[in-house]
Amino acid sequence: MTSLADWLAGQSVDPKLASTVASMAAASVEIAGVLRQAAIKGQVVLASGTNVQGEQQKALDVISNDIVLKHLRENAAVSILISEELEEAVHLSNDGKYIIATDPLDGSSNLDVNVTVGTIFSVLDAGKGMLQPGSAQLAAAYTAYGPATNLVLTFGTSVAVFTLDDVGVFQLTDDEVEVPPATSEFAINTARERFWDEATTTYVRENVVGESGRAGKRYNMRWVGSMVADVHRILMRGGIFLYPLDSETVTKGGRLRLLYEANPMAMLIETAGGRSTTGKQGILDVVPTAIHQRVPVILGSAEEVQRVEQLYSTSG
Structure with missing residues (x-):
């Protein structure tokens, strides 16, 4: 060892x-x-x-x-x-x-x-x-x-x-962890659905309908509510983690902190071949304005994150 x-x-x-x-x-x-x-x-x-x-x-x-x-x-x-x-x-x-x-x-x-x-x-x-x-x-x-x-x-x-x-x-x-590019699992707190934006709502609903949805496959939802636990699962076997900007968190800029939650997790996921985004830009591209700044966080398997990015690009 x-x-x-x-x-x-x-x-x-x-x-x-x-x-x-x-x-x-x-x-x-x-x-x-x-x-x-x-x-x-x-x-x-x-x-x-x-x-x-x-x-x-x-x-x-x-x-x-x-x-x-x-x-x-x-x-x-x-x-x-x-x-x-x-x-x-x-x-x-x-x-x-x-x-x-x-x-x-x-x-x-x-x-x-x-x-x-x-x-x-x-x-x-x-x-x-x-x-x-x-x-x-x-x-x-x-x-x-x-x-x-x-x-x-x-x-x-x-x-x-x-x-x-x-x-x-x-x-x-x-010593060579790689996030699978595709997945059939997503992690989000569905109790917050009433606050979600259009892109998030559309993405989750497409997944929930399974084989007849846009991705053409059945999904399972996983949500621990501990970011480390959720991201560790995704890093090991694939998936996507979503804590998007919503109508309740918009005044704060998001829920998770940029410098010590979003950035390190995004670096790990991207280095392992995954993707990360706020919905509007790559997490690693955000220039912080305060040490406790909050941002939306979407990260995980590349193909799933790209689907979410496409939905944001067309939802206005």
């Missing part, structure tokens, strides 16, 4: 970039350990506050953020942390080359029912400022805390999957 440390040592990237990824991986190992004991310690309940998004925090949101911050403070290569849980960016006391943008514990609302949750992160060049498009990312990754703990990572050339072993070391289990 090849450990993450050995794999990173063999990559043609700046050693300080590799060490930045290693620090986030170490934070993930610690978070995985905390999650295993969370229910026993009563940590799946809500904390007393809300985050900058106005969302109620679980105790584990705060704990996970603190773990990430601790590991990054120990790495002189990182100068700035942008976190979903913090209103302002944290400027660490060094002149490090890199920025980490992260959702320390994505999907935490599912913790009380033991659903897969995760840590998502993006690495950017600190010399270019905090508001960079996704195409400028130097690395993107997520850790999925499920029956196994997987770290899924890209530097932009391929997507590798690592699995946490029984002694706390990430071991390489797949």
Whole structure:
């Protein structure tokens, strides 16, 4: 087996970039350990506050953020942390080359029912400022805390999957992940149908009618409600994830955050041969205007995303 440390040592990237990824991986190992004991310690309940998004925090949101911050403070290569849980960016006391943008514990609302949750992160060049498009990312990754703990990572050339072993070391289990171009699964929250735009409504209805629809095949719907869980399934076996702009989220610009949710997931999916879009433009082309900016997110198997893009192009 090849450990993450050995794999990173063999990559043609700046050693300080590799060490930045290693620090986030170490934070993930610690978070995985905390999650295993969370229910026993009563940590799946809500904390007393809300985050900058106005969302109620679980105790584990705060704990996970603190773990990430601790590991990054120990790495002189990182100068700035942008976190979903913090209103302002944290400027660490060094002149490090890199920025980490992260959702320390994505999907935490599912913790009380033991659903897969995760840590998502993006690495950017600190010399270019905090508001960079996704195409400028130097690395993107997520850790999925499920029956196994997987770290899924890209530097932009391929997507590798690592699995946490029984002694706390990430071991390489797949180094050439490819998203199948076609699929018969879609992931969307159908309870929001009344808010959808025309393109989304048309796409889903075409799928639901099955063989008689535009795609000429039967579809299944899958929706976990944890972005890491939904995207991990799509990355492994194909599918499409949709959280489009709708009449309720339009004033916020969308539901998911660009810098630390949409961009890293889009980079992973596109590197693996899939596609991503807001419906109007490629996610990786969006130039951010704020660190907590929200955008619509549609990503997954290339043929399905292209169908959605065509519907947007003709729906006005």
